[in-house]
Amino acid sequence: MPLVSAAKAIRLRGSTPYNRGVSHEPLSEEQREVRDLIRDLSRERIAPRAAEIDKSSEFPWDVVGLFREHDVFALMFDEEYGGAGASALMTLVAIEEV
Numbered sequence: 001m002p003l004v005s006a007a008k009a010i011r012l013r014g015s016t017p018y019n020r021g022v023s024h025e026p027l028s029e030e031q032r033e034v035r036d037l038i039r040d041l042s043r044e045r046i047a048p049r050a051a052e053i054d055k056s057s058e059f060p061w062d063v064v065g066l067f068r069e070h071d072v073f074a075l076m077f078d079e080e081y082g083g084a085g086a087s088a089l090m091t092l093v094a095i096e097e098v
């Protein structure tokens with residue numbers, strides 16, 4: 001089967017081994033707010049320095065501080081441990097934005 005036809009078939013079918021069981025529900029308002037915060041931080045504070053960070057090969061500790069300041073690391077931990085108790089989906093959305 002030609003590649004174009006296979007890709008078309010996957011789009012028409014809507015399911016691949018990689019997205020079976022994945023919710024296609026839109027993000028909640030709260031999830032969108034978190035996504036937008038992380039997106040804005042990444043675009044405004046990290047992206048302008050990305051080439052510099054890559055070139056220096058130094059760990060960007062200031063980015064860690066930025067994420068701490070905005071509780072980004074808390075997303076993936078349960079509330080009983082001081083985290084936000086976010087879902088795996090929300091954690092992945094946050095990672096994707098960075």
